[in-house]
Amino acid sequence: MRVSKLPPYRLSDFRPQHVNLRDGEVPTLRCPECESWHSIKRSLLTPHYPQPGKRCSGSARHIVFDMTVEQWGAALVEGGLEAGARRSKQQFHKPAPPAGQPVHRMSHTAQMSPLERARQAIARHQADCKICSGGKRCRMPRILAQSEAGRAGLAALERALQAVARHRVACADCKNGQFCPMGFELAERMAWTEQTREDVVRRQVREQREEQSRERGRDRRIALRRASDWRRVERDVRRTDRERAQRPAGADCPNDHTNVPLEPIRF
Ligand SMILES: [Zn+2]
Ligand SMILES: [Zn+2]
Ligand SMILES: [Zn+2]
DSSP states (O other): OOOOOSOOEEGGGSOGGGEEOOTTSOOEEEOTTTOOEEEEETTEEOOOOSBTTBOOTTTTOBEEOOSOHHHHHHHHHHHHHHHHHHHHHOOOOOOOOOTTSOGGGSHHHHTSOHHHHHHHHHHHHHHHOHHHHTTOOOSHHHHHHHHHHHHHHHHHHHHHHHHHHHHHHHOHHHHTTOOOHHHHHHHHHHHHHHHHHHHHHHHHHHHHHHHHHHHHHHHHHHHHHHHHHHHHHHHHHHHHHHHHHOOOTTOSOOOOSOOOOOSOOOO
16 A cells, blocks of 8 residues: 555544544544544555545554543534534524525535435424424425435435434333433434445545455566567577587587686776
């Protein structure tokens, strides 16, 4: 692997939700250059190719692990709490979406993955929906998941809902019917992240194959060059071999030229 000569990435410089150091998972990082998730192996960000043959400059960057898993977890929870507090204080005066352009298709969301778009659209809806916040079954999240990310979106939403259900069983606040933004936020995020991780693994496999096939291609090119070099000199080599095999008739020792001087020559 060609290690990048560009400056290293320090994990503490990243937003905690752009880092994944969960126990038992391969550490991953959202590459700041191409904004997609990639694994960290041997303190290097796995090389990746956003377009075939075009290596991202975040590839094989050195990663400085300047925070512990605990510090990262704490930063993640803090960020979640702040977002929860912001959301509950917020006043909602929904601006009318511009005609002909659905809100979820606006430019800043254009580069997001379909699943992330679905997650955010659902979160926006739930912050504002009486049915959802009342714990009743609302049709909108499913509709949003489907429209933003299709079948994968529905599957991810299903997992998110199951994660919430699991959390509610274990959480005292939730059991007492108290609103628990933290538990909800975490459960929801975790389920969606799982799905994103599946995408990461799939992409890694594809990129590994790409790298391998590139290496195979290089080996093949070298072998072909060697073969053509050989073809070019083959006739000369064979002739030389033939001549070497012949000895002057009647001579035991064909070596009758003058000896090479072994003594240093002085002038
Ligand atoms: Zn990248
Ligand atoms: Zn709703
Ligand atoms: Zn809870």
